[in-house]
Amino acid sequence: MERLTIWHTNDIHSHLDKWPRIFTFLREKRLAAKDDLFFDIGDFIDRVHPFTEGSMGQGNVDLLNALPFDAVTIGNNEGAALGHEELEHLYDRAEFPVVCCNIYEDKAQTELAKFAKSSIYITKANKKIAVIGATACFTEYYEALGWGIEEPIRAIKREVAKISADVIILLSHLGLPTDEKIAEEIPEIDLILGGHTHHLLEEGKVVNNTLLAAAGRWGEYVGEVTVEFDENTGHITAKQARVYKTEDLPAPPNEEDQVEAFLAQGKAELSQKVVALPHQLEHNWFKRSAVSDLFHEAACEWTKADTFLTNAGIYMTDLPRGVVTAYDIHQLLPHPLNFIVLSMTGIELDVLIREIAQKEAELRDIPLRGFGFRGEIFGAILTSRMSFDADNDIALWDEKAINPEKIYRIATHDTFVYAPFFPIIKRVTQKEVYTPELLRDVMTWKLKEKYGGGQDQ
DSSP states (O other): OEEEEEEEEOOOTTOTTSHHHHHHHHHHHHHHOTTOEEEEOSOOOOTTSHHHHHHTTHHHHHHHHHTTOSEEOOOHHHHTSSOHHHHHTTTTTOSSOBBOTTEESSTTOOSBOTTOBSEEEEEETTEEEEEEEEEOOOHHHHHHTTOEEOOHHHHHHHHHHTOOOSEEEEEEESOHHHHHHHHHHOTTOOEEEEOSSOOEEEEEEEETTEEEEEEOSTTSEEEEEEEEEOTTTOOEEEEEEEEEEGGGSOOOTTHHHHHHHHHHHHHHHTOOEEEEESSOBOOOSSSOOHHHHHHHHHHHHHHTOSEEEEEGGGOOSOBOSEEEEHHHHHHHSOSOOOEEEEEEEHHHHHHHHHHHHHHHHHHTTOOOOBTTBOSSOOOOEEETTEEEETTTTEEEETTEEOOTTOEEEEEEEHHHHHSTTOHHHHHOOOEEEEOSOOHHHHHHHHHHHHHOOOOOO
16 A cells, blocks of 8 residues: 655744744654655744744745745735735745745736746655645735735636646645635545644545645644555545644754744844834723824824724833834734725714724723734724714714714724624725735834934944
């Protein structure tokens, strides 16, 4: 009986505290079996970690090189959280192919992105293996950054139609519901290695004879798939998936030193001075603060919006009196969040204010994760200029009745647009995404403008 073994990771999100064990485990497998395959399914980087921020993901690519992986695909944290130039050159040093069939050089989708291949062939265990990759279709972000992004299932179908191989593997940063749909619609695919929705399939999932596998999130698990073949016909006879819990893997003797070194390298990369503050700027998760007031001013100036809607939990630290570095600002706003401006009618704004009034007490203390948020708790909703008069059941703007015919420009960020907190936001048709600057880039700009002395040192 012939067998092919495949190892896979997904959605590690720069949780580099897990990486020493993952790397040690996979490196041992790599050295022990030359015919094994190794794939990462995207969101390996996350700018929440100073190591990633300081190197713009280049350091993370070096980590993948060290194994090395046989191929990777990109997630939204590689594709949409970096500027165009940063992504264009992210894989310049990569010793592996980046496989993604639905990202293009421009909106017209005339040429695949230069850093990517639509598919590749690998020969292992005397088998010809085709590998396709695809990533989630965040159209507004990719187009604002100057890329083109295609609906993935259409792109995958086109790619599969061109392939002749013993095994077809899809590296899918598309999410479990889409993977299930692909398995139903494209039965030629033998194996889908998934990610994006952080789903964990401990023993895989078979849909229409396609095996789906996924290893959760944040490096908490490593995935293994085995494919068995009939020795006479070469046809697949069995497919099995399992996962290994990272905390149960052997720790390398210098694990703590490695983890600390990642942080130290990131801090060193972000050590440049931004500004000297004459006094401390404090944050508060449960009400307005000096930090939130300054950032509200910055948000409205940067986006030319009428107000800025956010949650106080995005502000993670105070800014100290005296020298403030890029690292300090990164720790204040570690999230890979962009501004998004909603052009709302007065009628829509009235609905939003009412939805906020209904949900704000419930949301205040929840431990939020995802949707671009990298904090601890949601915190208070900060709604300057917007208020609700419960006694008279009236939504107000500047303490006055809202004009139903007026268009209001409300700046917010990814968390509010993609999380299902306030349904009216999903229904707003006109949304402007501000890229490539993240929130912390705008805070850096505002600090330099307001306090001067902002030359890098």
